[in-house]
Amino acid sequence: MSEIMDRIIEENSRENRRTLIGGMFSRVRQYDVTALEVRGRQIRVTPDHWVTDFASCNYLGLDLDPEMTATVAESIDRWGVHPSWCRLVASPELYVELEERLAKLVGTEAALILPTVTLISIGVIPALVGKNGVLLLDKSGHETMYEAAKIARDNGATLASFVQGDLDRLATLLDQHRANPRKVILVDGVYSMTGDHADLHELLRLAAEYHAVVYVDDAHGFGVVGENPSTATPFGQRGNGIVRHLGLDYDNVLYVGGCSKAYSSLAAFVACSKKMQTFIKTFATPYDLSGPSPTASLATLWSGLDINDSRGDVLRERLWKLTDHAARGIRELGYRIDNRTGFPILSVEIGDPDMLATAANHLFDAGILVTTCPYPMVARGQDVLRLTLTAANTDAEVDHLIAAFSGLRELLGGNITADALPA
Ligand SMILES: Cc1ncc(COP(=O)(O)O)c(C=O)c1O
Incomplete structure (x- = not known):
C-alpha cells in the first residue's frame, strides 16, 4: 500500500x-x-x-428454509440473476407485485422497494426536506438515518436532535420551526439496541399539532411485531410492523420496513401514498441512479411473505x-x-x-x-x-x-x- x-x-x-x-x-x-x-x-x-x-x-x-431456497432458481431462469437497470428505467414485474403485496400487508396505498434501508434513508430524507426543511432526529435513532440527515443538512436543511422520549424538547423544536412547511421527525420504530418501541402515539400527536411528518425506520420491527398484540401474543399478528402493532394509522407517517433481517432478503421498502411514491421516484437518487435488489432476494422475499401468511x-x-x-x-x-x-x-x-x-x-x-x-x-x-x-x-x-x-x-x-x- x-x-x-x-x-x-x-x-x-x-x-x-x-x-x-x-x-x-x-x-x-x-x-x-x-x-x-x-x-x-x-x-x-x-x-x-x-x-x-x-x-x-x-x-x-x-x-435456510427449504421453501425460501427452492424459489430462487425458477425466478433466476425467468428474470436473470440481476436486473441491471436502475429502477428509473425498468424493473421486473416481480417488483411491482411485491410492492403491492407489501403495501397491503402494512396497510398503505403504495410501497416502493430499494435494496436497503440505508439507501431509502439516503434517498428519501433529503428529498423530503429539500433546501429549507427541518429534520428533528431522535438521538437513539440508527446511525444510517443520521448520515442521511447530514446529506440533507449539506443541501441546506436544518438538523436538530432530541433524546429518545424527550417530547418536551421535541415540542420546543417543532414550535421554533412552526412556520416551516417541511418538518420531518426521524425515529426508529423498534430500537436496534434495546428492542424498545418508539412512543409513536405521542410522536404522531405532536406531528399532527405542528404539521410535521414522522419517518419511521422499522428495520427491526417489520416481520417481527404486528397488529393486535395481546397478553398471549405480545408480538401481535402478521408481523406487519410497529405502526400496526401500536394500532396507529399512516396519516403523517412514512414507514420504512427492512427485509434483510426478518425476511433474509436484500430489500427494503417505504410504505406511503401513491402520490408520495411518485414523488420519491422522481426525487430520490438511489431510485434514479443506483442498482436494484438482485432477483434472488426478490424471489426469497416473495416466498418469505408466503411463509409469513402460512406460519x-x-x-x-x-x-x-x-x-x-x-x-x-x-x-x-x-x-x-x-x-x-x-x-x-x-x-x-x-x-x-x-x-x-x-x-x-x-x-x-x-x-x-x-x-x-x-x-x-x-x-x-x-x-x-x-x-x-x-x-x-x-x-x-x-x-x-x-x-x-x-x-x-x-x-x-x-x-x-x-x-x-x-x-
Ligand atoms: C434501525 C436500523 N436501521 C437501518 C439499518 C440498516 O439497514 P440496511 O442494512 O437495510 O441498510 C439497520 C441495520 O442494522 C438498523 O438496525
Whole structure:
C-alpha cells in the first residue's frame, strides 16, 4: 500500500469518532469472522471451532428454509440473476407485485422497494426536506438515518436532535420551526439496541399539532411485531410492523420496513401514498441512479411473505419463547439487560471496553457468536454484548448461551451489574 494511503488511514484513526471500535477491532475475536460452513445456527469459523449464532438478525430463521431456497432458481431462469437497470428505467414485474403485496400487508396505498434501508434513508430524507426543511432526529435513532440527515443538512436543511422520549424538547423544536412547511421527525420504530418501541402515539400527536411528518425506520420491527398484540401474543399478528402493532394509522407517517433481517432478503421498502411514491421516484437518487435488489432476494422475499401468511405467527411465538428463556437465564445470573418489550434483541451490559473485549473473547472461545458493541455504538461506559435470537435457534443452543454467560461471570469475578430490570 502506498505511503499516501497509509497516511490517510493514520490521520483518520487519530481523529475519527470510531477510534474506539478501531481499537477494539484487533482485540476482539468476534469481529470480522469468516464463516466456513453453516448448519442451521451453527457456524464453523476455523477448521475445528464451531460457534452458535446469536448475532444474526435473521429473526424468523428463514435463511435456510427449504421453501425460501427452492424459489430462487425458477425466478433466476425467468428474470436473470440481476436486473441491471436502475429502477428509473425498468424493473421486473416481480417488483411491482411485491410492492403491492407489501403495501397491503402494512396497510398503505403504495410501497416502493430499494435494496436497503440505508439507501431509502439516503434517498428519501433529503428529498423530503429539500433546501429549507427541518429534520428533528431522535438521538437513539440508527446511525444510517443520521448520515442521511447530514446529506440533507449539506443541501441546506436544518438538523436538530432530541433524546429518545424527550417530547418536551421535541415540542420546543417543532414550535421554533412552526412556520416551516417541511418538518420531518426521524425515529426508529423498534430500537436496534434495546428492542424498545418508539412512543409513536405521542410522536404522531405532536406531528399532527405542528404539521410535521414522522419517518419511521422499522428495520427491526417489520416481520417481527404486528397488529393486535395481546397478553398471549405480545408480538401481535402478521408481523406487519410497529405502526400496526401500536394500532396507529399512516396519516403523517412514512414507514420504512427492512427485509434483510426478518425476511433474509436484500430489500427494503417505504410504505406511503401513491402520490408520495411518485414523488420519491422522481426525487430520490438511489431510485434514479443506483442498482436494484438482485432477483434472488426478490424471489426469497416473495416466498418469505408466503411463509409469513402460512406460519409467521407460529415462528414469532417460538421466537418470543426462546428470547424469554435466554433473558431469564442471563438475568438470573445477575446481568442487566435493558429490554422491556420481549423483542428478540438482548443487550447484556458489560461495562468498559477492556471488560467488553475480555467477555467477547471468552464467549467466542466458548462457542458463542454475539455482536460486540463498544462506544460509539452505545453511550460511553455502557458497552454491551448484543444478542439477537431467531426462530431457528434451538432450546439447547439457548441453554449453551446461558452456560457460557455463567462461565463469563466466573471470569469477571462477579464484576457485573446486578440490578436486572423486571421482564
Ligand atoms: C434501525 C436500523 N436501521 C437501518 C439499518 C440498516 O439497514 P440496511 O442494512 O437495510 O441498510 C439497520 C441495520 O442494522 C438498523 O438496525
